[in-house]
Amino acid sequence: MTKSLMKSDCITDLTSTQIRELVLALGEPNYRATQLQRWIYQGLAVTWDEMTNLPKQFRQRLAQETNLHGITTAHEVIGRDGTVKALFALADGKTIESALMSYSAGAGKPRHTVCLSTQVGCAMGCAFCATGQQGFERNLTPGEIVDQVLYFARLVQERCREAPSGPGLPAGRITNLVFMGMGEPLANYDALWQAIEMLNSPQGFGLGARNMVISTVGLVPQIERLSRERLQVGLAVSLHAAENALRNELVPINRKYPLEQLIPCCREYLERTGRRPSFEYILFEGINDSVHHAQLLARLLVGLNCHVNLIPANRSGDASFRPPPRGTVLAFQGELKRRHIACTLRQRRGLDIDAGCGQLRSHSMMQGHTETPSQNARRAPVREGPR
Numbered sequence: 504m505t506k507s508l509m510k511s512d513c514i515t516d517l518t519s520t521q522i523r524e525l526v527l528a529l530g531e532p533n534y535r536a537t538q539l540q541r542w543i544y545q546g547l548a549v550t551w552d553e554m555t556n557l558p559k560q561f562r563q564r565l566a567q568e569t570n571l572h573g574i575t576t577a578h579e580v581i582g583r584d585g586t587v588k589a590l591f592a593l594a595d596g597k598t599i600e601s602a603l604m605s606y607s608a609g610a611g612k613p614r615h616t617v618c619l620s621t622q623v624g625c626a627m628g629c630a631f632c633a634t635g636q637q638g639f640e641r642n643l644t645p646g647e648i649v650d651q652v653l654y655f656a657r658l659v660q661e662r663c664r665e666a667p668s669g670p671g672l673p674a675g676r677i678t679n680l681v682f683m684g685m686g687e688p689l690a691n692y693d694a695l696w697q698a699i700e701m702l703n704s705p706q707g708f709g710l711g712a713r714n715m716v717i718s719t720v721g722l723v724p725q726i727e728r729l730s731r732e733r734l735q736v737g738l739a740v741s742l743h744a745a746e747n748a749l750r751n752e753l754v755p756i757n758r759k760y761p762l763e764q765l766i767p768c769c770r771e772y773l774e775r776t777g778r779r780p781s782f783e784y785i786l787f788e789g790i791n792d793s794v795h796h797a798q799l800l801a802r803l804l805v806g807l808n809c810h811v812n813l814i815p816a817n818r819s820g821d822a823s824f825r826p827p828p829r830g831t832v833l834a835f836q837g838e839l840k841r842r843h844i845a846c847t848l849r850q851r852r853g854l855d856i857d858a859g860c861g862q863l864r865s866h867s868m869m870q871g872h873t874e875t876p877s878q879n880a881r882r883a884p885v886r887e888g889p890r
């Protein structure tokens with residue numbers, strides 16, 4: 504085997520090749536690897552015992568060699584708009600959070616989007632971000648990233664079974680993934696990419712790469728690397744300011760990769776991949792929300808085929824980063840449109856449940872839902888263990 508398994512390893516940390524090697528090392532034929540992956544990623548199995556077409560002895564050996572899940576649910580909240588936010592405990596007791604946003608899109612197909620974390624904490628230190636204020640603890644493993652998706656896939660499946668045609672509970676499976684939760688995804692590139700490959704693979708979760716978006720604060724070398732990848736994953740750059748002085752304050756990594764490096768890198772990404780990047784711009788009252796700021800933004804992006812997502816700041820965050828009044832937001836958007844910049848005003852989801860990145864974890868820690876899984880499970884056991 505290329506990777507020697509320890510008991511603490513989780514099977515979702517393995518690539519397809521490594522799963523095959525494990526199966527062969529346990530004396531089973533090749534095709535068992537396909538069956539096993541089908542149970543994990545399509546059957547969404549919660550226990551080894553469910554895998555009834557695998558020999559009992561093989562299942563027992565698997566249970567001795569590896570774990571089926573690397574995360575457990577510590578806390579879960581559901582917002583008025585149906586957004587589900589989960590706080591997960593990892594094997595070492597650290598916690599992360601992710602969210603499921605469901606949209607019943609009129610006559611179109613419903614969408615179930617999962618917002619995923621890629622790190623425990625974050626080193627980027629963005630001024631307005633709860634996670635940024637917590638600091639960096641460690642990277643997630645590929646399995647810890649994938650397990651977040653499997654958790655919500657089970658939840659969607661369960662909802663679908665409970666209310667197959669119920670209003671407001673769209674049926675189906677996970678349709679979109681956005682790597683926009685805790686952490687800077689491109690700072691954990693290898694684990695992120697292994698997870699994406701498994702989530703995309705027909706032997707794995709089988710979700711189209713075009714339905715996945717990686718969000719970054721603008722790590723230029725990693726964006727260049729991303730532009731050379733085979734899979735058509737989308738790129739969203741968190742901009743929040745169109746001049747270096749302000750962006751240095753809001754997004755400190757701008758000091759290392761300033762706009763004169765970042766924007767040409769995005770142009771090159773577009774040329775190389777043919778995929779239009781999007782730019783996230785959170786509007787903070789009195790900071791970056793004036794018509795003048797909109798003009799700067801339009802000037803920065805002129806001639807670049809891209810899309811701007813305008814996001815009014817989350818009200819439950821830091822009081823110095825408030826959302827602008829509605830009129831200011833519309834004036835900003837109007838100015839961009841007038842200057843032919845494609846933009847959308849993004850609807851905020853989960854406003855009543857700390858759905859901003861890192862907020863649930865912050866609040867949870869403040870309330871004593873600290874880094875001990877057993878403690879978490881006692882305090883807020885919405886569901887025990889993986890779903």
Ligand code: SF4
Pocket residue numbers: 625626627628629632633634635636684685686687720860
């Ligand atoms: S906004 Fe994203 S990159 Fe910035 S500190 Fe928060 S998690 Fe990290």
